[in-house]
Amino acid sequence: MAAYDTIIRNGQVADGTGKPLFAADVALNGDRIVAVEAPGSLNGDNEIDAKGKVVAPGFIDVHTHDDTYIIEHPLMEMKASQGVTTVVCGNCGISASPYGRSDIPHLISLAVKKTENLAKTFAEFASKVDAAKPAINGAFLVGHSLLRFDAMNLDVGREATPVEIKAMREQLDLALEQGAIGMSSGLFYPPAMAATTDEVAEVAKPLGKWGAVYTAHMRDESEDILGSMNETFEIGRRAGASIVVSHHKCAGRANFGRMSETLPKFTDAMKQQEIAFDVYPYVAGSTILRKDMLWRCDKVLISWSDSVPGVSGRDLTDIAAEMGCSIDEACDRLQPAGAIYFMMDEKDVQSAMSHAGSMIGSDGIPFDTHPHPRLWGTFPRVLGHYSRDLKLFPLEDAVRRMTSYSAKRFRLSERGEIKAGFYADICIFDPATVIDTATFDTPMTPAKGIDTVLCNGAVAWRDGKPGGGRSGRVLRRGAM
Numbered sequence: 001m002a003a004y005d006t007i008i009r010n011g012q013v014a015d016g017t018g019k020p021l022f023a024a025d026v027a028l029n030g031d032r033i034v035a036v037e038a039p040g041s042l043n044g045d046n047e048i049d050a051k052g053k054v055v056a057p058g059f060i061d062v063h064t065h066d067d068t069y070i071i072e073h074p075l076m077e078m079k080a081s082q083g084v085t086t087v088v089c090g091n092c093g094i095s096a097s098p099y100g101r102s103d104i105p106h107l108i109s110l111a112v113k114k115t116e117n118l119a120k121t122f123a124e125f126a127s128k129v130d131a132a133k134p135a136i137n138g139a140f141l142v143g144h145s146l147l148r149f150d151a152m153n154l155d156v157g158r159e160a161t162p163v164e165i166k167a168m169r170e171q172l173d174l175a176l177e178q179g180a181i182g183m184s185s186g187l188f189y190p191p192a193m194a195a196t197t198d199e200v201a202e203v204a205k206p207l208g209k210w211g212a213v214y215t216a217h218m219r220d221e222s223e224d225i226l227g228s229m230n231e232t233f234e235i236g237r238r239a240g241a242s243i244v245v246s247h248h249k250c251a252g253r254a255n256f257g258r259m260s261e262t263l264p265k266f267t268d269a270m271k272q273q274e275i276a277f278d279v280y281p282y283v284a285g286s287t288i289l290r291k292d293m294l295w296r297c298d299k300v301l302i303s304w305s306d307s308v309p310g311v312s313g314r315d316l317t318d319i320a321a322e323m324g325c326s327i328d329e330a331c332d333r334l335q336p337a338g339a340i341y342f343m344m345d346e347k348d349v350q351s352a353m354s355h356a357g358s359m360i361g362s363d364g365i366p367f368d369t370h371p372h373p374r375l376w377g378t379f380p381r382v383l384g385h386y387s388r389d390l391k392l393f394p395l396e397d398a399v400r401r402m403t404s405y406s407a408k409r410f411r412l413s414e415r416g417e418i419k420a421g422f423y424a425d426i427c428i429f430d431p432a433t434v435i436d437t438a439t440f441d442t443p444m445t446p447a448k449g450i451d452t453v454l455c456n457g458a459v460a461w462r463d464g465k466p467g468g469g470r471s472g473r474v475l476r477r478g479a480m
C-alpha cells in the first residue's frame with residue numbers, strides 16, 4: 001500500500017537554505033511535505049519523475065502589485081509560470097484595503113482597477129481573495145498612501161494632522177490584527193511626498209507589537225539615497241519593525257556606481273537592526289508616467305496610456321516626434337499613463353543582487369497593457385541568466401534568495417524550504433534550460449524550463465500551462 005499521496009522522485013533537491021544540491025525523494029500528503037528521504041525509499045499513489053531536474057521550494061515574489069489581479073485572474077499565469085507560489089502584495093504604499101471610500105486615486109489604480117475589489121477592512125479584502133480560489137498564495141501589506149487617501153479625504157498634498165495620524169494608525173492596527181503582514185510606504189510618490197518622517201513612524205507604531213514588517217519605496221533613490229536610507233532605518237527603528245527596502249537601485253547616470261556607498265551602509269545597519277532589501281534583475285524600472293523622471297533616463301517606453309491606447313510598448317521620443325511636440329508635451333497628452341524607465345547600471349544591479357541582504361522581487365505591474373518583462377521573467381532570469389550563465393552566485397544561493405530568506409524576512413512560517421512539516425509549495429525546474437523569454441518588445445511570454453509547480457500540494461502549473469490547482473490562500477500574519 002502506498003504510504004503517501006505523491007512522491008517527487010529522482011530529483012536533486014535545492015532545499016531553500018542554500019545548502020548544496022542533494023539527491024532525495026520528496027513525499028507529500030495533502031498540503032504538506034511529509035518526508036525528504038534517500039532516493040527509492042518512499043512509495044506514493046502518484047509519482048512525479050524529476051530526473052535531471054531541481055526540486056526547490058516554490059518561489060516567493062516579495063515585491064508585487066498583484067493585490068486585486070489575483071482576484072480577477074486567479075490562475076496567476078505570469079507568476080505560476082515562473083515557479084512562484086506566493087506573491088507579497090501591497091507594496092510602495094499601494095493596497096486595496098483598509099479603505100472606506102469608493103473612488104480609486106491614480107496611484108492606487110496601478111494595483112486596483114475595480115471599485116468592488118476595494119474593502120473597508122483587511123478581513124473583508126482577504127475573504128475576497130480566498131473566494132477567488134487563486135492558484136497561488138498571497139500575503140498582503142497595507143499601503144501608507146492608501147491610509148492617507150482615506151484618513152485625509154484625498155487631500156494628501158500636505159502633512160497629516162495628529163487626528164489623521166491616529167486614524168491611520170488605528171486602521172493599520174486593525175488590519176494587522178486581521179492578518180495583514182505589515183505596512184508599505186511610497187514616499188517617492190506624490191500622495192505621500194508631504195508625509196514627514198514623524199508621520200510615517202507614528203502611523204507605523206503597531207508594526208512592532210504584531211511582529212510585522214515595514215517595506216519602503218524610499219523617498220529618493222537618486223541623489224539623496226543615503227539620506228533616504230537613514231529615514232527608512234529610523235522609521236523601522238521607531239516602529240520596532242523589521243525593514244525591507246524595496247527594489248534597491250541607484251537611479252540616473254549621475255548615480256551609477258553608488259552601490260559602493262549604499263551596500264556598505266546596508267551592511268553596517270544590518271548589524272544594528274533587522275534590514276533586508278529586494279532587487280529585480282533588470283536595468284529598467286517601471287511605474288506611472290512622470291515628467292520629473294524623464295531627465296535621468298537613457299530611454300523611456302510607454303507601458304500603457306488611457307488617452308492614447310495605441311502607443312503601449314513604444315519609445316516616448318518616437319511618440320513625441322510623431323505628435324510633433326516636445327517630450328514634456330507628449331507626456332501630458334498621454335496621461336494617465338505608465339512607463340518603463342532605463343535608468344540603472346548593470347554592474348550596480350549585479351552587486352545589489354549578490355549582496356548578503358538581498359532577495360528577489362519582481363515589482364511586476366500586472367494590469368499594464370505592455371508591461372515591463374520582469375512581470376513574467378524575473379525568477380527564471382535570475383536562475384538562468386545571472387546564476388547559471390554569468391555565475392553571479394551558485395544555484396542554491398539563487399534559490400535561497402527566492403525562498404527561505406524571503407519567508408523569514410516576511411514572517412511566512414513553514415514556507416520557503418523543502419522540509420518535512422512545511423507546506424508543499426514546490427517548483428521543479430530544469431537547471432540546464434531554465435530561462436526567461438519575456439523581453440521589452442514581447443513582455444508577456446512564459447519562461448522555459450519550469451516543469452511543475454505545486455502550491456499547497458496542488459498543481460498550479462505544468463507543461464507550460466496552468467495545472468488546474470486552485471489551492472492558494474491568503475497567508476495571514478500569525479496564522480499561516
Ligand SMILES: [Zn+2]
Nearest residue numbers: 092217246247
Ligand atoms: Zn516601488
